[in-house]
Amino acid sequence: MATGYTAVVCRATGCGRGNAGTVAAQLFTALQDAVRASPQGVLVSTGCLLGRSACAGRAVAPVVLVQACDADRAPVGTAVRVGPLRTAADVATVADWLRAGDLDARLLPAQLLGVHRQVAAAPLN
Numbered sequence: 001m002a003t004g005y006t007a008v009v010c011r012a013t014g015c016g017r018g019n020a021g022t023v024a025a026q027l028f029t030a031l032q033d034a035v036r037a038s039p040q041g042v043l044v045s046t047g048c049l050l051g052r053s054a055c056a057g058r059a060v061a062p063v064v065l066v067q068a069c070d071a072d073r074a075p076v077g078t079a080v081r082v083g084p085l086r087t088a089a090d091v092a093t094v095a096d097w098l099r100a101g102d103l104d105a106r107l108l109p110a111q112l113l114g115v116h117r118q119v120a121a122a123p124l125n
Contacts, residue, residue: 002068002076004040005103007031012048015062015083023091024062030095031064037099040071049081050115061086063115064094068103080105081115 009015009031016022028045035041049065061084068076080103082094090112097108105113 002101002103003071004038004042004069004073005098006042006044006067006069006073007035007098008044008046008049008065008067010047010049010063010065011045014048014058014060016060019060022061023085023088026088027062027064027085027091027094030091031098034095034098038101040069041098042073058084059086066098066103077103078105080108080113082108082112083115085112 009028011017011024011028013019016024018024031043035043049063063081063083064085065079065081067079070076085091085094093109093112097103100107
C-alpha cells in the first residue's frame with residue numbers, strides 16, 4: 001500500500017527553467033509546499049525526464065513524474081507522468097492531488113495526462 005511518494009520535477013530548459021513565460025518556478029514552489037505537508041513525500045529535481053526527442057516536438061512547459069511508494073520507499077504501482085503544466089490552475093491541481101494522497105492518475109484532468117499517455121503508447125508503435 002502506498003504511504004508516500006516521490007515527485008520528480010524536470011528542471012531542463014525544455015520544461016521552462018528560467019523561462020518567465022511558463023509556470024516552472026511556480027510549480028517548483030508549489031511542489032515544495034506539498035511535499036513539506038506530506039510526512040512521506042520526497043521532491044527530486046532533475047534534468048530532462050523524457051529525452052531530447054520527446055521534448056523537441058512539444059511546447060516548453062513543465063513535466064513532473066510521481067511515483068507512489070510504501071513506508072520503506074519501495075515503488076508501488078506505475079509512475080505517473082504529469083504534464084505539460086501550462087497554467088496556475090494546472091499547478092494548483094497537481095499540488096492538491098499530491099496533498100490528497102490518492103495518486104490515481106484517473107483523478108487528474110485529461111489535459112494533465114498528455115505526456116503520460118504518449119509515453120505509455122510509445123512502445124505500442
